Amino acid sequence: MSYPVNPSLPKLRAKAAEMVRSGMKIREVARHFNYQPSTILRWCRKAPKVGRALVIPTLSSRPHHHPKELTRDIVKEIRTIRLRHHRCAEVVHQELLKQGIKVSLSTVKRTLDRQGLTKKKSPWKKWHFSLPRPYAEKPGDLVQMDTVHIMDPYGKRFYVYTLIDLASRWAWATVSRKITAGRTVAFLRDAQHHASFPFTMVQSDHGPEFSSWFTAHIPAEHRHSRVRKPNDNAHIERFNRTVQEEGFREIAKTPEAYQKALRVFLPYYNQERLHMALKFKTPSEVLRSY
Numbered sequence: 001m002s003y004p005v006n007p008s009l010p011k012l013r014a015k016a017a018e019m020v021r022s023g024m025k026i027r028e029v030a031r032h033f034n035y036q037p038s039t040i041l042r043w044c045r046k047a048p049k050v051g052r053a054l055v056i057p058t059l060s061s062r063p064h065h066h067p068k069e070l071t072r073d074i075v076k077e078i079r080t081i082r083l084r085h086h087r088c089a090e091v092v093h094q095e096l097l098k099q100g101i102k103v104s105l106s107t108v109k110r111t112l113d114r115q116g117l118t119k120k121k122s123p124w125k126k127w128h129f130s131l132p133r134p135y136a137e138k139p140g141d142l143v144q145m146d147t148v149h150i151m152d153p154y155g156k157r158f159y160v161y162t163l164i165d166l167a168s169r170w171a172w173a174t175v176s177r178k179i180t181a182g183r184t185v186a187f188l189r190d191a192q193h194h195a196s197f198p199f200t201m202v203q204s205d206h207g208p209e210f211s212s213w214f215t216a217h218i219p220a221e222h223r224h225s226r227v228r229k230p231n232d233n234a235h236i237e238r239f240n241r242t243v244q245e246e247g248f249r250e251i252a253k254t255p256e257a258y259q260k261a262l263r264v265f266l267p268y269y270n271q272e273r274l275h276m277a278l279k280f281k282t283p284s285e286v287l288r289s290y
Contacts, residue, residue, distance in 0.1 A: 014055050170287060205225050
């Protein structure tokens with residue numbers, strides 16, 4: 001085995017240092033272990049002055065500094081951008097470029113990894129074949145809907161209706177104390193009122209709020225996702241996570257607080273937030289191009 005990875009070396013070093021301390025000469029110990037006397041001397045210097053060492057560990061050969069390493073200010077800025085909205089490395093990289101800080105994307109990823117700010121991919125997730133979803137060529141061709149279930153501090157449940165357009169990533173959401181087919185229709189009409197494009201097809205899961213009554217009372221075509229296939233609604237599921245991590249972070253779990261947070265988060269999401277899928281544009285910028 002090579003020197004750095006030999007598991008027996010830490011104990012061997014400690015044993016050699018103990019033999020020297022017991023009275024043997026360094027050259028005798030060096031011949032016994034077939035090492036250079038200078039090596040045995042270095043091991044003795046690493047051994048503690050008081051007490052007996054069971055092991056003398058192998059130190060890492062990794063350098064402490066590099067002539068081209070990032071400055072502390074750049075590392076701090078990368079960390080600040082990441083923690084501000086919990087965005088991915090690609091978005092952090094684009095934000096740095098806008099500020100005139102020229103670093104590579106791989107450098108940003110390594111820095112986030114060293115800072116412990118990356119999420120490791122689960123080794124248990126496997127790829128599964130699935131049929132393609134309807135393709136959205138323009139805004140309104142395919143709109144996904146869902147509901148997020150929230151529990152308040154008193155043990156009562158309230159809900160957040162969410163909606164996203166696949167072509168432009170324009171999104172809308174509102175809070176409701178109950179979910180019914182009638183409230184779902186009202187939410188869809190409210191979203192259509194605020195959207196600048198008509199909804200042609202609406203996709204949802206098989207929840208009771210998306211029943212046949214809902215299908216019959218909306219002007220758009222309605223389709224359900226496949227059972228146990230959350231990837232069919234991947235865009236709205238990802239928006240649900242985004243709105244909870246970025247919009248509802250560190251606020252009271254009450255309907256009033258969540259609705260107030262949505263009034264701030266939705267304009268930011270639709271008009272300011274950069275989207276990787278849109279080549280780092282905002283939904284409003286994409287809508288203006290149609």
